[in-house]
Amino acid sequence: MNNIPLSLYVHLPWCVRKCPYCDFNSHEIKDGSFPEREYVDAVVRDLKFSADLFRGRKLESVFLGGGTPSLMSAQGIGAILEAVDAVCGLPAGTEITLEANPGASDNGRFAGYRNLGVNRLSIGAQSFNDARLAAIGRIHDAGEARAAVTAAAAAGFADINIDLMYGLPGQTAQGALADLATAVSLEPAHISWYQLTIEPNTVFHAKPPPLPGDDITWEMQTRGADYLAGQGYRQYEVSAWSRPGSECRHNLNYWEFGDYLGVGAGAHGKITNGAITRQSRLRVPQSYMRAAGSDAAIAAQRTLGEQDLILEFMLNVLRLKNGVPLSRFSARTGLAPARVQAQVDAARADGLLEHEPGLLKATKKGARYLNDLLQYFMT
Numbered sequence: 001m002n003n004i005p006l007s008l009y010v011h012l013p014w015c016v017r018k019c020p021y022c023d024f025n026s027h028e029i030k031d032g033s034f035p036e037r038e039y040v041d042a043v044v045r046d047l048k049f050s051a052d053l054f055r056g057r058k059l060e061s062v063f064l065g066g067g068t069p070s071l072m073s074a075q076g077i078g079a080i081l082e083a084v085d086a087v088c089g090l091p092a093g094t095e096i097t098l099e100a101n102p103g104a105s106d107n108g109r110f111a112g113y114r115n116l117g118v119n120r121l122s123i124g125a126q127s128f129n130d131a132r133l134a135a136i137g138r139i140h141d142a143g144e145a146r147a148a149v150t151a152a153a154a155a156g157f158a159d160i161n162i163d164l165m166y167g168l169p170g171q172t173a174q175g176a177l178a179d180l181a182t183a184v185s186l187e188p189a190h191i192s193w194y195q196l197t198i199e200p201n202t203v204f205h206a207k208p209p210p211l212p213g214d215d216i217t218w219e220m221q222t223r224g225a226d227y228l229a230g231q232g233y234r235q236y237e238v239s240a241w242s243r244p245g246s247e248c249r250h251n252l253n254y255w256e257f258g259d260y261l262g263v264g265a266g267a268h269g270k271i272t273n274g275a276i277t278r279q280s281r282l283r284v285p286q287s288y289m290r291a292a293g294s295d296a297a298i299a300a301q302r303t304l305g306e307q308d309l310i311l312e313f314m315l316n317v318l319r320l321k322n323g324v325p326l327s328r329f330s331a332r333t334g335l336a337p338a339r340v341q342a343q344v345d346a347a348r349a350d351g352l353l354e355h356e357p358g359l360l361k362a363t364k365k366g367a368r369y370l371n372d373l374l375q376y377f378m379t
Helices: 036-049 074-088 107-115 130-135 142-154 173-185 214-230 249-255 285-291 306-317 327-333 338-349 364-368 370-375
Strands: 006-012 059-066 095-100 120-126 160-166 190-195 234-237 240-242 259-263 268-273 275-281 298-303
Touching (some): 036 074, 036 259, 059 074, 059 249, 107 142, 130 142, 160 173, 160 214, 173 190, 214 234, 259 275, 306 327, 306 370
Parallel strands (some): 059 095, 160 190
Antiparallel strands (some): 190 240
């Protein structure tokens, strides 16, 4: 039996407005509505079509991402979770995360989501400064961001993540630290804190905003890390900080090179069944809804070759603060550790990997220059 952990990602693609930095598969709502019922029906068909992938395997986590999943009604989310339970089972204690965006969420729905079994809410605040929010095209203000976190706690969510970005247009190091201080004052269990990057095929790529220089973003990163640690948050991945025991199990499964099925428009998955296969669904919601429940909904599929396996494994696990046992490489890729021993030795000699037998862990220097470290595993 396959003992590689398996998670489920469900993509809900609609947003009120697409942010200029966003390269996710998200689609603006037209005329104030979107086909929720039809889309939920398509996701349910997709789950049933994929049922064989769950045979004999326990589901570790479910992540409802987007887009803006909190635009969905509680009834729609409930229908999806009922289908998940029917197809593969939802054992007690399964982590079930839903993303919510302030300004695009009816905070009154939070209690409904919680009653359905959603037990983790990820709130896309991004900043608590009105000028910075306007600069990155967010539709909410700082007050709405704080209100969303407060409403989530009042609805019974003990496991709340706040998404924050730094390196925003016009932001100072003091401004980035003020955002962190506000986030910490709201007492979330988890903070995802990451630098704004300019991605291809975005508005910001076509019209780049003025961003802080490298020295300022490095100051933000180092001072922010010290502040979070001093407030009792533990960094366990490059951009993830949590109270002890509140790490995101779904994202950990990604970073530890576990398996995950992706359903919904544009969703990606990685499945081990002898070979390791990556697949993606059709991106356009209307096309996906027509094809869901059949092979026609799969836009692309490929089996990973040896070099892809090595690079993708390292790309994920070397982001983890504590690294992983070298034995995990064989368990998750099917390749012998000897296949990467020369590269590991070279990276250790250059001070980018820790000199600890049986462990793959970036040094402080390796974590800072992660792209340089990954170069060792590209050939």
